[in-house]
Amino acid sequence: MTDRSWAGRSLTVEIGQVAHGGHCVARHEGRVLFVRHALPGERVRVVVTEDRGGSFARADAVEVLTPSKARVSPPCRYAGPGRCGGCGWPHAAPAAQRELKAFVVREQLQRLARLDVDVVVEAVEPAPLHWRTRMQYAVRDGVVGLRAHRSHEVIDIDGCLIAVPDADVSVARPALRSAARSIELESGDAGGPTVSVVDGRGRRQVVSGGPQRHRVRNRSFEVSSGGFWQVHERAADVLADTVLAMAGARPGESIVDLFCGVGLFTAFLGEQVGAGGRVRGYEGAASAVRDGVRNVADLPQCRITRAAIDARTVQGIDGLADVVVLDPPRTGAKKAVVEAICDLSPRAVVYVACDPAALARDVASFAARGWRLEQLRAFDLFPMTHHVECVALLLPG
Numbered sequence: 479m480t481d482r483s484w485a486g487r488s489l490t491v492e493i494g495q496v497a498h499g500g501h502c503v504a505r506h507e508g509r510v511l512f513v514r515h516a517l518p519g520e521r522v523r524v525v526v527t528e529d530r531g532g533s534f535a536r537a538d539a540v541e542v543l544t545p546s547k548a549r550v551s552p553p554c555r556y557a558g559p560g561r562c563g564g565c566g567w568p569h570a571a572p573a574a575q576r577e578l579k580a581f582v583v584r585e586q587l588q589r590l591a592r593l594d595v596d597v598v599v600e601a602v603e604p605a606p607l608h609w610r611t612r613m614q615y616a617v618r619d620g621v622v623g624l625r626a627h628r629s630h631e632v633i634d635i636d637g638c639l640i641a642v643p644d645a646d647v648s649v650a651r652p653a654l655r656s657a658a659r660s661i662e663l664e665s666g667d668a669g670g671p672t673v674s675v676v677d678g679r680g681r682r683q684v685v686s687g688g689p690q691r692h693r694v695r696n697r698s699f700e701v702s703s704g705g706f707w708q709v710h711e712r713a714a715d716v717l718a719d720t721v722l723a724m725a726g727a728r729p730g731e732s733i734v735d736l737f738c739g740v741g742l743f744t745a746f747l748g749e750q751v752g753a754g755g756r757v758r759g760y761e762g763a764a765s766a767v768r769d770g771v772r773n774v775a776d777l778p779q780c781r782i783t784r785a786a787i788d789a790r791t792v793q794g795i796d797g798l799a800d801v802v803v804l805d806p807p808r809t810g811a812k813k814a815v816v817e818a819i820c821d822l823s824p825r826a827v828v829y830v831a832c833d834p835a836a837l838a839r840d841v842a843s844f845a846a847r848g849w850r851l852e853q854l855r856a857f858d859l860f861p862m863t864h865h866v867e868c869v870a871l872l873l874p875g
């Protein structure tokens with residue numbers, strides 16, 4: 479603890495490893511600094527941006543004294559200290575970004591699940607630019623842009639390099655209204671983006687376009703505005719292929735798909751198990767359930783039910799579950815749900831995770847019940863940022 483805040487101080491530090499959350503760790507006078515805009519191994523001058531008096535403070539690297547070999551000149555002119563907070567890693571070469579993500583996944587599994595796992599983060603095209611099909615632009619004082627890191631300031635931008643053309647800020651600007659807090663663009667196969675305005679009370683109104691359609695493998699999925707859909711243009715294909723391969727569902731089997739959204743995995747798993755099998759999807763958001771029911775309407779073996787997923791919901795699932803697929807939000811499934819899944823005694827669990835720490839905690843809960851991590855794949859579905867998507871196959875015994 480310090481009695482005087484370091485905020486605003488300029489310090490020269492050696493940058494250590496990357497941490498979960500994307501910041502790099504440095505140490506100064508016994509305290510930890512979480513540093514943005516730096517890379518492991520660099521010597522940088524930082525300015526402390528936030529110090530709440532605890533064991534750590536936050537800082538931005540403002541001058542690179544000894545650069546890492548992985549450092550590149552950011553392709554985006556809005557990147558850098560105090561500027562756009564959207565992407566954390568445009569100053570790292572794309573291959574280096576994937577290595578940093580692999581380090582974080584490995585380290586989380588090591589620290590939280592006591593597992594040593596070889597992790598390779600696979601690139602997914604389009605990368606590293608023009609992959610993001612959904613954009614949320616912030617609005618303030620007539621400016622439509624992106625927020626600065628940990629700030630309400632809106633940075634005026636004339637384009638975002640990670641967005642697909644249909645989700646460019648120029649498409650959002652005509653929807654500007656005085657009461658708007660944000661303007662959201664969702665692009666798909668519907669022949670133009672869906673544009674929605676969200677006001678200060680969080681009320682959303684579609685300004686143009688309707689539900690989006692997304693073609694994945696041989697099927698088309700309808701998603702209402704505001705409903706969950708993966709943001710990388712190729713994510714749904716990559717994740718569906720991976721889930722299907724890991725699940726290896728056989729004709730006639732019974733599958734449970736938890737946190738099923740609009741039925742992406744439910745539908746393809748339904749095709750795998752065929753008319754003699756069954757797939758039960760569970761999802762909490764009413765509009766996703768409505769979309770999901772329509773999306774699997776041609777597959778009578780699939781059923782999607784609205785449920786707030788907790789241990790009781792999973793305990794209430796009757797009959798056989800040969801495979802459980804789960805794709806929880808960033809917080810993970812948590813111990814009680816993991817235990818209820820184990821009690822269903824499936825032959826395999828396929829876990830799709832957008833947060834490696836939550837995955838590692840849940841893998842530890844599976845391990846406590848005698849389950850092992852059989853396979854792990856990781857995908858760079860969020861280039862230029864620290865985010866990474868993992869798919870894990872867990873087997874009993």
Ligand SMILES: C[S@@+](CC[C@H](N)C(=O)[O-])C[C@H]1O[C@@H](n2cnc3c(N)ncnc32)[C@H](O)[C@@H]1O
Pocket residue numbers: 706707708737738739740741742743760761762763766785786787788805806807
């Ligand atoms: C990461 S998304 C996965 C959706 C789907 N598997 C896909 O890939 O399109 C997580 C989903 O879980 C739902 N969800 C989050 N928390 C939930 C809860 N406690 N109970 C039920 N559903 C929940 C969200 O509405 C969202 O659709």
